[in-house]
Amino acid sequence: MDKKIGILGGGSWGTALAILLAKKGIDVDIWVRNKEKEANMNKIRENVKYLPGIVLPNNINITSDIQKSIHNKDIILLAVPTHGVRNTLEMIKNDLKEGQIIVNVAKGIEVGSLERISEIVEELVPTSKYAILSGPSHAEEVAKDIPTAVVVASKTKEVAEYIQEFFMTPKFRVYTNPDVIGVELGGALKNVIALGAGISDGLKYGDNTKAALMNRGIIEIARLGEKMGANKMTFAGLSGIGDLIVTCTSMHSRNRRAGIKIGEGLSMDEAITSVGMVVEGIKTSKSAYNLSKKYGVDMPIVDEIYGVLYENKDVKNSVINLMLRDKTHEIADIVENEISSW
Numbered sequence: 001m002d003k004k005i006g007i008l009g010g011g012s013w014g015t016a017l018a019i020l021l022a023k024k025g026i027d028v029d030i031w032v033r034n035k036e037k038e039a040n041m042n043k044i045r046e047n048v049k050y051l052p053g054i055v056l057p058n059n060i061n062i063t064s065d066i067q068k069s070i071h072n073k074d075i076i077l078l079a080v081p082t083h084g085v086r087n088t089l090e091m092i093k094n095d096l097k098e099g100q101i102i103v104n105v106a107k108g109i110e111v112g113s114l115e116r117i118s119e120i121v122e123e124l125v126p127t128s129k130y131a132i133l134s135g136p137s138h139a140e141e142v143a144k145d146i147p148t149a150v151v152v153a154s155k156t157k158e159v160a161e162y163i164q165e166f167f168m169t170p171k172f173r174v175y176t177n178p179d180v181i182g183v184e185l186g187g188a189l190k191n192v193i194a195l196g197a198g199i200s201d202g203l204k205y206g207d208n209t210k211a212a213l214m215n216r217g218i219i220e221i222a223r224l225g226e227k228m229g230a231n232k233m234t235f236a237g238l239s240g241i242g243d244l245i246v247t248c249t250s251m252h253s254r255n256r257r258a259g260i261k262i263g264e265g266l267s268m269d270e271a272i273t274s275v276g277m278v279v280e281g282i283k284t285s286k287s288a289y290n291l292s293k294k295y296g297v298d299m300p301i302v303d304e305i306y307g308v309l310y311e312n313k314d315v316k317n318s319v320i321n322l323m324l325r326d327k328t329h330e331i332a333d334i335v336e337n338e339i340s341s342w
């Protein structure tokens with residue numbers, strides 16, 4: 001394929017996607033923010049910190065020159081953590097060319113502004129084309145060609161289909177979806193529930209507890225999502241329940257692993273340090289909590305996780321609080337009419 005891509009961010013996900021594309025014959029530049037890392041990765045052909053044991057194909061070039069990484073590229077992939085997106089876009093916004101497509105893979109909601117990544121992009125580069133690629137996809141498995149299915153969402157069908165074609169391989173199946181809001185929210189908010197699933201595991205609760213958290217978690221994600229303009233069916237898809245399943249059950253998940261540490265008694269900061277990679281759910285818990293208040297949406301699991309992380313609430317009391325909430329219908333807000341005529 002003669003198309004070119006610049007990947008901003010040489011963490012585990014940026015590197016895994018670079019490998020996937022390089023194996024497809026696509027030349028890839030990865031931008032890293034550190035000259036030493038540039039030299040090291042180009043020399044030893046491995047990302048030792050974030051994706052150890054996987055060889056980088058020769059058509060991947062690592063650069064610490066961000067302008068070079070976006071020059072002459074058809075696609076710019078944003079693969080930095082959510083808290084780094086705004087600053088990274090500031091560095092390139094004046095050099096982006098018409099027609100270049102920004103594909104975001106970060107799963108978070110900016111703290112403070114409460115903006116989704118598409119809103120940050122719209123604010124800083126309003127003329128750009130945008131897509132989000134999301135879904136159940138641990139870097140460690142994609143880098144090993146383990147069959148994976150994801151979803152790309154864009155306001156424009158042509159952009160979504162172009163990105164679908166660009167990333168699709170026999171081992172990496174890409175679906176399309178017009179619902180940018182839903183796909184962004186599903187990917188970001190599942191990390192908060194995965195922290196909760198990890199906490200439950202760390203407390204040595206059982207599979208029943210985790211299933212309850214996951215199921216009640218997706219219900220509250222969908223409730224907020226619908227209020228924010230998403231299609232609730234998106235949360236039954238890959239970026240909703242799909243990503244929730246993989247993140248709440250896999251030991252690859254940094255969010256789940258951080259949650260386990262918290263459930264075992266470590267503080268939030270100790271848990272982040274012990275994971276050693278980005279744990280998006282920590283910051284997103286704060287954004288999710290504030291969004292639920294802004295939109296007046298009941299999100300009891302988010303409230304409790306926010307309380308544990310930011311208000312020093314005891315995790316065991318949080319579980320009790322969730323179990324002893326007022327009695328209610330299962331999906332009351334979705335089947336309102338049926339309940340009223342019941």
Ligand SMILES: NC(=O)C1=CN([C@@H]2O[C@H](COP(=O)(O)OP(=O)(O)OC[C@H]3O[C@@H](n4cnc5c(N)ncnc54)[C@H](OP(=O)(O)O)[C@@H]3O)[C@@H](O)[C@H]2O)C=CC1
Nearest residue numbers: 010011012013014050079080081084106107138139277278
């Ligand atoms: N890993 C996965 O399986 C998946 C991750 N994602 C999402 O992809 C995004 C990136 O995560 P991932 O690659 O896993 O993270 P990692 O923790 O593996 O790597 C983070 C990368 O981002 C860089 N970085 C950290 N802070 C900043 C900043 N402020 N500005 C610019 N660069 C920064 C780091 O550079 P340095 O080394 O210099 O600190 C490093 O290269 C996250 O939103 C994550 O949720 C989505 C799907 C799958």
Ligand SMILES: O=C(CO)COP(=O)(O)O
Nearest residue numbers: 135136137138253254255
């Ligand atoms: O989003 C992911 C898998 O789809 C990665 O999850 P973690 O950030 O919890 O590792």
